[in-house]
Amino acid sequence: MSMETYLNFSQDNLWGELWPELSLCLGALLVLGFDLFSKSSNAKKRAGSLAIFFQFILLAAHLFDYLLLRHTFDRESFSGMLKHGIHQDVMRSFFLLSSLLVSLLGHRYLETRKLRVGEFHHLTMIATAGLMLLCQTQHFLVFFVALETVALCFYPLVAFDRESPKSLEAGIKYLIFGALSSALLLFGIVLLYGVGSNPEAWGTTLSTVPSSDAFSFSFLYQLLSENPNHLLLRAGVVLIISGIAFKVGAAPFQIWVPDVYHGAPMPITAFLAVSSKSAGFFVLINLVNGPFAGMSEFLLPLLGFVATFTIFFGNLAACSQRNLKRMLGLSGVAHAGYLLVAVMASMLLPGESDRAVWILFFYLFTYLLASFAVFGVMGLARVTDDSEHEFSDYENLAQKKPWAAFVLVVGIGSLAGIPPFAGFIGKLLLFSVAFETKLFLSIVAMVIGVVISIYYYFGWIREICFHPRPVFEDDEAKHDPWKDVGSVGMLKPALFSLVLASIVLGLWQGPIGDAF
Amino acid sequence: MLSVTPQHFLILSFLLVGIGFLGLLIRRNVLLMLMSLELMLNGINVALLTFSRVGSNLDGGIFVFFIMTVAAAEVAVGLALLVALYKKRNSVLSDDMGLLKN
DSSP: OOHHHHHHHHHHOOGGGGHHHHHHHHHHHHHHHHHHHOOSHHHHHHHHHHHHHHHHHHHHHHHHIIIIIOOOOOEEETTTTEEEOHHHHHHHHHHHHHHHHHHHHHHHHHHHHTOOSHHHHHHHHHHHHHHHHHTTBOBHHHHHHHHHHHHHHHHHHHTOOTTOHHHHHHHHHHHHHHHHHHHHHHHHHHHHHHHHHSGGGGTOOOSSOOSSOTTBHHHHHHHHHHOTTOHHHHHHHHHHHHHHHHHHTOTTSOTHHHHHHHHSOHHHHHHIIIIIHHHHHHHHHHHHHTGGGGGHHHHHHHHHHHHHHHHHHHHHHHHTOOBHHHHHHHHHHHHHHHHHHHHHHHHHSSSSSOHHHHHHHHHHHHHHHHHHHHHHHHHHSOOSSTTOOBGGGGTTHHHHOHHHHHHHHHHHHHHHTOTTSHHHHHHHHHHHHHHHTTOHHHHHHHHHHHHHHHHHHHHHHHHHHSOOSOOOTTSOOOOOTTTTOOOOTTHHHHHHHHHHHHHHHHHOOGGGGGGO | OOOOOHHHHHHHHHHHHHHHHHHHHHOOBHHHHHHHHHHHHHHHHHHHHHHHHHTTOSHHHHHHHHHHHHHHHHHHHHHHHHHHHHHHHSOOBGGGOOOOOO
């Protein structure tokens, strides 16, 4: 091989396209180093501020970069292994925003609970870099490595409170289930590769031999659309989809969700609920619109069953929960079911950038706003055991801390999908696109699911706003988690801007509405 | 004379994955569950190498290195968590876990 061949390869590697991920990793190392070399605990606290400041600047720079500087979409780099388009850029900003909010929530949480600062922000930032890379990949090798980078950061984060056996137990459970799902996913990839690397031996046909290798999405697209009935290929696709279903917590792979949400520290629960799930859905929609597009006949009934099952399971199981973190986890399972309907609609609509994809983005964004508002307020409460938030801890919050109650009620309302909050618009758009693609059974399931969800969401609102239990004079004094919340600092304006965004997006979608 | 064909390697790999999966389901010791996970990943590696050899392309062989690295990292994290849990609870049996209940 001559030198020119290598030159082409190296010129194909556009490292500049990856600058947000690279600078995020660099920032993560910076935060870790800062934490390592600062002596006093006061200086260590500044590592958290550094992380927040860094991520804020990065988010602003990234938004500026892709909104104003470089409009040329759909660029490919690293010999087609990565793709940078408008979807990918939207998701990158989404993950950066989510990571910034996790750091903000974590900053105060770590301080009140005397946990290590540097490692927390470091792992959060690395996980975010992995998530950003994950949504750009067009090749199963990068896909696997990015997925594992994320997973390996999440395991220690879930078990971050090493003094609490609950947190550790949740970490172990997440690790076992996460590793099992990766193994299943990997097995699926291997089956696809096995057939793709030697098509004739497995009785498949390929009209033209593509230049890309058997792990790349473009090759698999061709292979799968020419042989949609091949048994091994189908098995591979089902295994990959079940691996992703594990990550998003779709039934029947949802068993880990309540336990892990229950034990994980509050900011990490929010991180899991928002970033991890969104990444799973973006990857799923990328796969079913990309390499698996040829198999949609086979996948649609499968996903339809999974979506319906997920909606019913999540909502019914959430009704019986007394622990709020478990309830939120199971309601997150139900949300995953609704989002699966958007994925199905996107399979039925032509093209990769159809309405359903944008509705999925909008829904995820409203979910981010609402979830961080809810988890942010929950993180403020000084419950004796952080894993055990019960309904009664929120009794009469509207009188004790009116602003916190307001944020919480807007967050819950948006999650439940009642007007005038953004969650309502998200659900409405989801219904309309499901109607357009004639997914009537899924609509029925969604309507029933939403009605059930009103029960547990409004039970919580009732607890917050009204005083359901009479207080007798001879009652024992209960521990009040809202007595010494302490200074809230930066978190208060951040929570209020989330709530404001939730309300504004519920009333007026502006230029975003044009995409629907 | 019997010769070892790629099919034999594939059967071996499927067996390894199956044993690992079963071990994960029926073992009560988390340490053994981690070992079962390793077994699954190694079974996948065997399948990848067989496919790579049969299809005479190197991509599968390269993938194996990544899987090995990731598996090592996963076990490192898993053992660290397990040691921390053992210090708290003096047990690595999954029956003794059960703090996370409604």
